Amino acid sequence: MISSITLVNIMVFFLLNLVWGAGTSPTGDARTKNEPRAFFVFGDSLVDNGNNNFLLTTARADSPPYGIDYVSHRPTGRFSNGRNIPDLIGEQIGVDPLLPYLDPELNGKKLLNGANFASAGIGILNDTGFQFVNIIRMPRQLAFFEAYQKRVEAIIGTKKTKKLVNEALVLVTCGGNDFVNNYYLVRNSFRSFQYKLPEYVQLLTREYQKILMRLYTLGARKVLVTATGPLGCAPSVIALRSRKGECATELQQAADLFNPQVTAMTGLLNKKLGSNVFISIEAHHIFYDFITKPKAFGNDMGCAGFEVTNKACCGQGRYNGLGLCTALSNLCPDRAKYVYWDGYHPTERANRLVVQEIFNGAKYMKPMNLSILMSMNA
Numbered sequence: 389m390i391s392s393i394t395l396v397n398i399m400v401f402f403l404l405n406l407v408w409g410a411g412t413s414p415t416g417d418a419r420t421k422n423e424p425r426a427f428f429v430f431g432d433s434l435v436d437n438g439n440n441n442f443l444l445t446t447a448r449a450d451s452p453p454y455g456i457d458y459v460s461h462r463p464t465g466r467f468s469n470g471r472n473i474p475d476l477i478g479e480q481i482g483v484d485p486l487l488p489y490l491d492p493e494l495n496g497k498k499l500l501n502g503a504n505f506a507s508a509g510i511g512i513l514n515d516t517g518f519q520f521v522n523i524i525r526m527p528r529q530l531a532f533f534e535a536y537q538k539r540v541e542a543i544i545g546t547k548k549t550k551k552l553v554n555e556a557l558v559l560v561t562c563g564g565n566d567f568v569n570n571y572y573l574v575r576n577s578f579r580s581f582q583y584k585l586p587e588y589v590q591l592l593t594r595e596y597q598k599i600l601m602r603l604y605t606l607g608a609r610k611v612l613v614t615a616t617g618p619l620g621c622a623p624s625v626i627a628l629r630s631r632k633g634e635c636a637t638e639l640q641q642a643a644d645l646f647n648p649q650v651t652a653m654t655g656l657l658n659k660k661l662g663s664n665v666f667i668s669i670e671a672h673h674i675f676y677d678f679i680t681k682p683k684a685f686g687n688d689m690g691c692a693g694f695e696v697t698n699k700a701c702c703g704q705g706r707y708n709g710l711g712l713c714t715a716l717s718n719l720c721p722d723r724a725k726y727v728y729w730d731g732y733h734p735t736e737r738a739n740r741l742v743v744q745e746i747f748n749g750a751k752y753m754k755p756m757n758l759s760i761l762m763s764m765n766a
């Protein structure tokens with residue numbers, strides 16, 4: 389059965405294809421089907437699509453049951469049962485699925501589609517995720533973006549490369565690990581000894597701003613920015629810090645402090661630049677709505693609302709949130725009823741609903757949703 393929401397999606401999809409596929413660029417050149425828009429992704433495991441498969445690290449999602457509902461039904465390195473947020477955004481704007489930057493398959497004409505530079509375990513700070521040893525921290529993701537542009541220049545020249553990057557859509561997602569895998573990783577962590585929470589949040593916001601300005605310098609002009617989800621509500625956090633399955637206070641407090649500051653920071657950057665380069669996605673509110681009003685999300689994928697919000701689909705122990713998701717874990721049969729796939733990462737269904745909000749939402753997209761951004765740049 390095709391629900392009305394699916395129909396609306398199909399319509400939006402065609403509309404967007406019209407806007408993106410056949411519109412004209414700001415420089416007035418006709419954009420043709422052969423000249424698709426590029427898409428670039430930076431950040432952590434919420435958006436990594438397999439870079440860590442090529443690294444010696446424990447932060448990886450390359451064995452079953454990861455990918456169980458993916459197109460191939462195989463693990464790919466995505467931290468979900470199926471598609472992640474970049475996959476679903478990419479589908480709607482009509483770009484081919486991105487390859488991880490480290491994938492040897494990413495060469496020649498395929499480079500013009502864009503690339504995914506994200507790496508699970510990283511944070512805004514260089515010391516975040518130190519236990520994962522070999523991951524691509526933010527400065528290196530940005531250096532790879534620079535190297536990428538050199539490679540594209542060799543194919544289409546400097547001018548066209550600049551245009552491709554200027555017109556591309558960019559997604560940046562980081563910050564969660566700076567709390568979960570740094571400040572709150574152990575009691576009396578170095579960072580929590582060094583900073584009170586409000587000061588730490590200010591440090592992260594300042595450093596995030598530097599990352600965004602570096603992206604701007606490298607040519608990015610349409611940048612979706614997310615910070616963290618509702619950290620205290622992740623099953624891995626609930627398993628360790630909650631008494632009865634409610635969201636854990638300390639990490640919720642951190643998310644409540646940090647996320648609005650990121651939105652405010654991107655707003656100030658836009659003012660300074662005189663242009664809406666940065667779009668803040670308030671993902672922490674979007675997810676919090678799934679948790680507090682699970683029944684309000686119905687009809688997509690033929691589903692009623694979410695039924696399980698504080699347990700992971702794949703895991704073990706309290707709230708199925710302890711340890712890693714492996715072939716030996718408990719696995720829920722009906723993934724669409726769950727907000728969380730593993731202790732920390734959302735199911736494809738939750739990702740899909742987030743992406744709907746990114747395109748069409750009015751409340752949690754600052755200063756505008758992606759449909760509006762794209763029609764403005766048509």
Ligand SMILES: *[C@@H]1O[C@H](CO)[C@@H](O)[C@H](O)[C@H]1NC(C)=O
Nearest residue numbers: 512513514515525527528595
């Ligand atoms: C992280 O490391 C890079 C160099 O690799 C450095 O430029 C940057 O300032 C560092 N960031 C912080 C917050 O220390």
Ligand SMILES: *[C@@H]1O[C@H](CO)[C@@H](O)[C@H](O)[C@H]1NC(C)=O
Nearest residue numbers: 747748749750756757759760
């Ligand atoms: C996008 O945002 C605008 C303004 O907030 C809102 O009016 C609109 O309904 C949203 N959705 C679409 C598809 O434009």
